[in-house]
Amino acid sequence: MTVTAAKGFRAAGVAAGLKTTGAPDVALVVNDGPSLAAAGVFTSNRVQAAPVQWSRQVVTGGQLQAVILNSGGANACTGAEGFQNTHKTAERVAELLELNAGEVAVCSTGLIGVQLPMDKLVPGVDAAAAALTADGGEAAAIAIKTTDTVHKVAVSGGDGWVVGGMAKGAGMLAPGLATMLVVLTTDADVPAEQLDAALRAATHTTFDRIDSDGCMSTNDTVLLLASGASGVAPAAAEFAEAVRVVCDDLARQLIGDAEGAGKDIAIEVEGAANEADALEVARSIARNNLFKCAIHGEDPNWGRVLSAIGTTGAEFDADRLDVAINGVWVCKGGAVGEDRDLVDMGGREVRVTARLNAGDAAVTVWTNDLTAEYVHENSAYSS
Amino acid sequence: MTVTAAKGFRAAGVAAGLKTTGAPDVALVVNDGPSLAAAGVFTSNRVQAAPVQWSRQVVTGGQLQAVILNSGGANACTGAEGFQNTHKTAERVAELLELNAGEVAVCSTGLIGVQLPMDKLVPGVDAAAAALTADGGEAAAIAIKTTDTVHKVAVSGGDGWVVGGMAKGAGMLAPGLATMLVVLTTDADVPAEQLDAALRAATHTTFDRIDSDGCMSTNDTVLLLASGASGVAPAAAEFAEAVRVVCDDLARQLIGDAEGAGKDIAIEVEGAANEADALEVARSIARNNLFKCAIHGEDPNWGRVLSAIGTTGAEFDADRLDVAINGVWVCKGGAVGEDRDLVDMGGREVRVTARLNAGDAAVTVWTNDLTAEYVHENSAYSS
Structure with missing residues (x-):
């Protein structure tokens, strides 16, 4: 299940003290390749969090080596200092794992309008990097929860390859392009353009068709990373359908766990x-x-x-x-x-x-x- | 105060048994002239109640002799039978008061999708006609309440003439053109075109600028009737301002009494x-x-x-x-x-x-x- 169901990925989730409850709040997902192809869709809210501005730029290159995520703070409406904090977080991941910071996406979720406590987040990044394992997907899914009562994971795939994913989101849940934080991984060997097409088609009829409370977030992000580690290059339609199935599954889980909902x-x-x-x-x-x-x-x-x-x-x-x-x-x-x-x-x-x-x-x-x-x-x- | 503050008007409010509580639920406002000039604005919801369809047509002639209103049933989404019931109600008023049914507006408010009990409404119309008095405005304002906790009335005017009005509305409160039932009366001597201009200008910055719950009604109606009984023909700007003041006062009363609101x-x-x-x-x-x-x-x-x-x-x-x-x-x-x-x-x-x-x-x-x-x-x- 989740982001480590696909071969070629490691993940971790740790508690860095961003949440006052002491619950896990920093997650890291790393693509060990051989492929680094990636695609992403982001909120269409015109007020966009610093990590959205950063990640949108980073993914234009069609490659991602890692995604660092935090709950306990959205880093939205935080000005230049907020953007610098996102940049520093990506740099720290790059430094620890010897990656290119320009291929590290950043996702944040939590209260808008508050600076992230970097004195807690940076040690959290260090701890997450140290905790990376090939079965760390569930820990990562738990660490991105905010008001979610359960963590959300899903998996699909074909002969010799899988698509797996995790999602968080329980409020401010109405789609622009996407509507929450979602990371999908696959070990299929799929180039970035095909990832992008499959992801956009899938979100159009899944995440874009859930609308819990009509309130579009500033931080919505859906990323899809392909390691190619299975060595299998599935047909475009088959791959797109697997992505759609995982997105649909996660979208329904989001609605099923929406804040205060009874129906x-x-x-x-x-x-x-x-x-x-x-x-x-x-x-x-x-x-x-x-x-x-x-x-x-x-x-x-x-x-x-x-x-x-x-x-x-x-x-x-x-x-x-x-x-x-x-x-x-x-x-x-x-x-x-x-x-x-x-x-x-x-x-x-x-x-x-x-x-x-x-x-x-x-x-x-x-x-x-x-x-x-x-x-x-x-x-x-x-x- | 209210619709009988202006000379030339009589009104009444009675209980006809449309409401299970036994509270007053039928109101009647009659313009005794000498002028019968009138204007109206209606919901821009494309699903429109039978009384809205009727009254919109009736007011195009620029004259109204009476307005019959009921709470306890919106007569919306009631098909041909619902429209016939609105027509019958106007005919009954015309018969009792020797008026032209084509100059009798009808307003209804309450649950959508239920036929009005005509066996109760028609005797209610008879009772309201019998109860008409020159100080019946408050009784009329009380009879149009639904979930309103208080009745809403307001008055303004100039030297020798007044504009008075009543309103109901507490939920499904978001403006298209209007957003509830409102009847305004004046004894100023003002032709229909000027009434229309003053009413549209006033609603644009008053009722159109309250939005309690984003839900636009099928029954919204604002009517303005002028009797000319004061013999005064105020300047257009002065008259328009008085209409605006009354609309603004009533609009704020609607927000102040919105369903369940604390702020x-x-x-x-x-x-x-x-x-x-x-x-x-x-x-x-x-x-x-x-x-x-x-x-x-x-x-x-x-x-x-x-x-x-x-x-x-x-x-x-x-x-x-x-x-x-x-x-x-x-x-x-x-x-x-x-x-x-x-x-x-x-x-x-x-x-x-x-x-x-x-x-x-x-x-x-x-x-x-x-x-x-x-x-x-x-x-x-x-x-």
């Missing part, structure tokens, strides 16, 4: 004129607080779905909208449909299907309900 | 390149759940303000953003500013100022915090 909600939009319309409608429903409260209360309140659809610019006729909740078509032709008392919403997973009857495009976006626990978790302390 | 938050965006940019940024902050939770927790978490700004297309440089909370500039130049411990957020009202440093445009949008009470109120039962 995982699939918003299925069907019959849209095109994909853009379908996505706009799905996201409008997913971000509607009244809808999210209704699902929390297990109330099949389809009127809130229709009022969310009505705020979009998508092609539809209000008198031809159908809505099903867990398979019961409670709204037909824009008005009352089947008996709402037939809807059973007792489970964790709820499926809301909105049929626009304007074409053939369909998408599914995953979101969560809105709960008192979400409010508590995000008001009781800074995060 | 009224003024989002002041300054230094924007243009008004559209300023509004986009203000609304992005106002709708950010993490920001709203932070204010609830009295946490001056300015990082959440910056990440909300970063999702907009407005003109700004991330390194030149300043943010003040209750006057303390906690973020300067996109990074840490004054000590966040200096911020006192103990009061009901919180002012968040975002300076884009990209121009001279400024707007203020009012919103609320996100609370466990909001979740409870909107998940515990259908509304």
Whole structure:
């Protein structure tokens, strides 16, 4: 499982004291090759953390030798000092492992607007480098948790090669390009351009289609590193599908562990004129607080779905909208449909299907309900 | 105060049994003239309730003789039967008061997707017509409440004439053109075109600038009726200002009584390149759940303000953003500013100022915090 499932990678996770709880907070992933090919996608938030600015630049070369990650501080909105701290962190990794700092990506997560305590982080980097092992993937996955209640790992692959990955993310969870910290590794022998194509295609229908709370992060990063250590060069489509499977698995784990959530909600939009319309409608429903409260209360309140659809610019006729909740078509032709008392919403997973009857495009976006626990978790302390 | 402050109007509010609580739920406002000039603005939600479809058509003639309003049911997403019920309601008012049904506006508010019980509503209309008095404005304001904890009325005016109004609204409170039910009356002698201009100008900077929960209603309606009974024809600017004052007063009352809210938050965006940019940024902050939770927790978490700004297309440089909370500039130049411990957020009202440093445009949008009470109120039962 996770980032050391693929041959050619070592990883570690250690506690450096960035978190006041003493929990692990520094992770390191190293690619020992022979290939160093890599690709990355980053938040489309225009306010970007220092590590995002750094890593975005670093990955343009198509090679990464290592990724250093910390929880306990986002290093976002920290000015020139924050960027220097990111640079110093990459330099320290390069120095310890005799790498090129220009091929070391940096990821940070935690509170925005606070400088990282470098007097703790630098010794943490030293400890992580010393702890690197070929089965350190799980320790790394644990060290990047913030408000996550569980660590998230996944694996897929083909004959003689694997794709593995880890992810963190529980709040400020709405995709621009990506929506959290994710590191994927593979021992397949795949050039950087193909990695990039596979990664962008996979994130487009996985991480980009989860939207827990509508709040896009300043730090979202998804990296994919290939060691080539398996010696296998899979067909492009097969490789892309394995990347998609791992991304989809991790994305669903993120939704399943979202802050304070009690329900995982699939918003299925069907019959849209095109994909853009379908996505706009799905996201409008997913971000509607009244809808999210209704699902929390297990109330099949389809009127809130229709009022969310009505705020979009998508092609539809209000008198031809159908809505099903867990398979019961409670709204037909824009008005009352089947008996709402037939809807059973007792489970964790709820499926809301909105049929626009304007074409053939369909998408599914995953979101969560809105709960008192979400409010508590995000008001009781800074995060 | 309220809709009978102006001469030439009668009003009533009665209980017809639409609400299970037995509280008043039918209101009637009648213009006895001599003028019947009127204007209206309506929700821009594309899913529109039957009474919105009816009243929008009726007001195009520039005249209204009466407005019949009910709480206890929105008559939205109710198909052809719902539209017939709206029509029947207007016809009943016309029959009782010997008016033209084509000059009777209808407003409804309550649960979406349920047919109005006409066997209760029609006798309610009869009772309201029988109860009409020249001081019935307060009873009318009380009868249009849904989850409102208080009824909302306001008055302004000039020498010999007044503008008065009533409003309801506590949830699904985000403006398209309007955002709730509002009836304004004046005894000034003002033609319909001037009423329309004054009303659109006023709603643009008042109701359109409150955004409690980002959820746009299917039923929003603001009507302005002029009786001319004062015999005074005020200057256009003076009249428009009185309309604006009443709208602003009612809008602030709506925010102050929003479902479950503990804080009224003024989002002041300054230094924007243009008004559209300023509004986009203000609304992005106002709708950010993490920001709203932070204010609830009295946490001056300015990082959440910056990440909300970063999702907009407005003109700004991330390194030149300043943010003040209750006057303390906690973020300067996109990074840490004054000590966040200096911020006192103990009061009901919180002012968040975002300076884009990209121009001279400024707007203020009012919103609320996100609370466990909001979740409870909107998940515990259908509304």
